[in-house]
Amino acid sequence: MKRTLLPLNGLRVFDAAARHLSFTRAADELAVTPAAVGQQIRALEDVLGVVLFRRAPKGLELTPEGTRGLEALRAGFLQFEDSVRAMQQGQGSKRLTIAAPRDISRYWLLPRLADYAKSDEDFRFQLIAADEPLDFTEANVDLAVRYTADPGDIECLPLGEQQAVWVGEGERVCWEGGAGGDIRLSVADAGLALEAARAGIGRARIPHMLAEAAGADWHDAETARRRYWLVAPLPQWRQAKVRALVEALNA
Structure with missing residues (x-):
């Protein structure tokens, strides 16, 4: 069944004016002018086809x-408030689900989550690879944490330097695709490339932020096309618990 479009702003003004029996006091409550209250009431009366107030x-x-x-009407506004509170209950939740690549989770994210959790023992985290x-x-x-050149049309915050560094010596350990006679080993991600280089298998080009977080000895920094980002759609980004975590991770 199609719902009737309700003039909610006019009804809100009517409720305030009815409680105060004064356009001036209603205007003070609503932070508008008395003339604006009068206009809203007249518009509401036109929509409803009735007169709501008379001067005495x-x-x-x-x-x-x-x-x-x-x-x-007042019962309806109370139900609206109950509905809003119900929708906001998730804001008070201390459970956060975070998605990130395994390598940056191990070396960078998990230590920071451990420090963040010390601020409140009720925090609970779910980490997704x-x-x-x-x-x-x-x-x-x-x-989420993403390693990309362009996070796209989404709320985001860059992390670390937009640089890559080399770890180890010798033939290449490759994790970003590519071909060549000097590739000694191909692996799935930058974390495995780092471990391979540390094991002496060859040299790996990895994100500077990952090398720093892992405490790796690196050399020959260079500008990279991609970098790490904190990302989330706007509704999630606006949550107080997400904003607080973003601020802590970016500190």
């Missing part, structure tokens, strides 16, 4: 039509 020697009075609808872009809603994720 002592000031404003509600008409029978206005009085008849007031109790249900994700190397590719994901559907935040389907995965029920609050925040």
Whole structure:
């Protein structure tokens, strides 16, 4: 069934004016001018086809039509407030789901989550391994770390330097694809490339932020096309618990 479009702003103004029986005091409550209150009331009366107020020697009075609808209107606004509180309960939750590549989770993210958790023992985290872009809603994720050149049309914050560094010596350990006679080993991610280089298998070009987080001895820094980002859709990014975590991770 198609719902009737309700003039909610006008009804809100009507509720305030009815409580105060004064356009001036209603305007003070709503932080608008008395003229704006009067315009909203007249527009509401036009939509409803009834007169809601009449002027009396002592000031404003509600008409029978206005009085008849007031109790249900106020009950409706209370239900709206209950609905908003119910939707905001997740804001007070201390559970956060984070998606990140395994290598940066191990060396950079997990130590920081451990420090962050010390600020409040009630925090709970779920960490998901994700190397590719994901559907935040389907995965029920609050925040993600991505290694990319362009995070896309999404709220984001860059992390670390946009640099790559070399670890180890000798033939290449490759993790970003490519071909060549000097590739000694191909692995799945930068973390494995780092471990291979540390084991003496060859040299690996990895993100500067990962090398720093892992305490690796590196050399020959160079500008990189990709970098790490904190990312989330705007609704998740606006959550107080997400904003607080973003601030802590970026400190």
